[in-house]
Amino acid sequence: MASATKATWNKRDRNHSNAGRRRKAKESVKSTLSTAELFASLGEPGKKAPQARKTK
Numbered sequence: 001m002a003s004a005t006k007a008t009w010n011k012r013d014r015n016h017s018n019a020g021r022r023r024k025a026k027e028s029v030k031s032t033l034s035t036a037e038l039f040a041s042l043g044e045p046g047k048k049a050p051q052a053r054k055t056k
Contacts, residue, residue: 043049 041050
């Protein structure tokens with residue numbers, strides 16, 4: 001039968017690896033802007049781009 005210490009160490013290792021897996025899964029859900037979001041400020045295709053705002 002395995003010792004309590006070994007069971008605890010295995011549980012801790014498993015928890016750490018699962019935490020990393022959860023973290024990476026969360027950050028991979030939305031990492032970059034879509035093409036539409038990236039070029040939204042340029043206006044619609046085929047039309048003139050909107051004028052830049054003047055700052056004071």
